[in-house]
Amino acid sequence: MDIEYYTKAKYYLDTLCSVKPNRRVGSLGNRAATDFFAEKLKAWSYSIDTTPFKCLDYQSEEPSLTHQGTTFDVKISPYSLGCDTTSQLVVASTIDELEKSDCSDKILLLKGELCAEQLMPKNFVFYNPDHHKKIYALLEEKKPVAIITATSKNPQMVGNMYPFPMINDGDFDIPSVFCTDIVGEEIAARAGQKFNLKAEAKRIQTTACNVIAHKNPQAQNKITICAHIDAVEDSPGASDNASGVAVLLLLAELLKEYRGKLGIEIIAFNGEDHYSLGGQMDYLNRYSDSLNQILVAINIDDVGYAKGETAYSFYSCPSEIQQKANMAFSRHREIHEGEQWYQGDHMIFAQSQKPTIAITSDKVAELMTTITHSPKDTPEIIDYHKLVELACALDALVTAF
Numbered sequence: 001m002d003i004e005y006y007t008k009a010k011y012y013l014d015t016l017c018s019v020k021p022n023r024r025v026g027s028l029g030n031r032a033a034t035d036f037f038a039e040k041l042k043a044w045s046y047s048i049d050t051t052p053f054k055c056l057d058y059q060s061e062e063p064s065l066t067h068q069g070t071t072f073d074v075k076i077s078p079y080s081l082g083c084d085t086t087s088q089l090v091v092a093s094t095i096d097e098l099e100k101s102d103c104s105d106k107i108l109l110l111k112g113e114l115c116a117e118q119l120m121p122k123n124f125v126f127y128n129p130d131h132h133k134k135i136y137a138l139l140e141e142k143k144p145v146a147i148i149t150a151t152s153k154n155p156q157m158v159g160n161m162y163p164f165p166m167i168n169d170g171d172f173d174i175p176s177v178f179c180t181d182i183v184g185e186e187i188a189a190r191a192g193q194k195f196n197l198k199a200e201a202k203r204i205q206t207t208a209c210n211v212i213a214h215k216n217p218q219a220q221n222k223i224t225i226c227a228h229i230d231a232v233e234d235s236p237g238a239s240d241n242a243s244g245v246a247v248l249l250l251l252a253e254l255l256k257e258y259r260g261k262l263g264i265e266i267i268a269f270n271g272e273d274h275y276s277l278g279g280q281m282d283y284l285n286r287y288s289d290s291l292n293q294i295l296v297a298i299n300i301d302d303v304g305y306a307k308g309e310t311a312y313s314f315y316s317c318p319s320e321i322q323q324k325a326n327m328a329f330s331r332h333r334e335i336h337e338g339e340q341w342y343q344g345d346h347m348i349f350a351q352s353q354k355p356t357i358a359i360t361s362d363k364v365a366e367l368m369t370t371i372t373h374s375p376k377d378t379p380e381i382i383d384y385h386k387l388v389e390l391a392c393a394l395d396a397l398v399t400a401f
Helices: 002-017 028-043 095-100 130-142 181-188 238-254 278-293 319-330 364-370 384-399
Strands: 047-049 052-060 064-067 070-072 083-092 107-110 146-151 176-180 194-199 201-209 211-215 222-228 263-269 294-300 310-315 335-337 356-361
Touching: 002 028, 002 238, 002 384, 028 047, 028 201, 028 211, 028 238, 028 263, 052 278, 070 181, 083 095, 083 146, 095 130, 107 181, 146 181, 146 194, 176 181, 222 238, 222 278, 222 384, 238 263, 238 294, 238 384, 263 278, 278 294, 294 384, 310 319, 310 384, 319 335, 319 384, 335 384, 356 364
Parallel strands: 083 107, 107 146, 146 176, 222 263, 222 294, 294 356, 310 335
Antiparallel strands: 047 211, 052 201, 064 070, 064 194, 083 194, 211 263, 310 356
């Protein structure tokens, strides 16, 4: 079975990583990926829910920032509106400087301390710290004509993106571009002078969907297993997270003849890497009444990395569930218990106090620093045997209940 499923794992991963143009939520490639997943599970006699939810896609061209014949390397922020302005440059490095700045109808450069991390979207419901809200409120109060953010590296939040967009929010309407901290210092040296910033971009109202598959849906209790199917625009998303979706497909086939007493819910979430978390919100809006039926929820993200092993962690799990999981996973040499992490789809279950297991690579910190959210996240970094091993372990865990 290992050779057969190894071949399938490679096929699933290659297919998901090759959709065009990418798996960005709302894109044609994203739709191709969800269609592929849904068709596979439908063939294995799962009932399928692909109800669409509203989301934003966007189109943009390379922006241009110039000053007296000098051009600076900037990128347009995802979901930003476009602009064409020649305006004076104002610089702020701290919230205090931003509060005191006079930047109305001017180009505002944010750098230093203000750009230490990516802002949570202004309407984000799960985690939205007060200092992020304050920055947004000040920007909307001050009304700069456009914003430049100069960012350094922050692998714990944005992976291997340098520079990263400080603003990634389709609900924020001031045009913004971003650059490296080094370029930001070059721009800041010209504070008070006029720059021309031109950025062509538009937002596109569209739809996407989760793929929610059920077996034995009339059961009183269910096991939920999920992975997110979307990826950031410039990355094939092999580890993040075609690998997790490939495991779901392998597991779904292993469970196609399941005749146990529990319901099986398999979810390809759509939007974990999208500013609005549309897939999570849609699931909570439509399935919140069934959360109390979940015996355990399992999320798979960034698995199969060629280096290291597979690690699982528990959240609100009673000892009985921990024992079953430890027993199922202990049969596989490269799966062990690891540290908890909090940046994934499992948190919608954990925050609802449902027993939850999250599964990732024990080298996820290395992945985030060097590969995640970058063009380097290709199938070549994946060990398909680890995907098959995890699917078999999860099959054993599910059938143990």
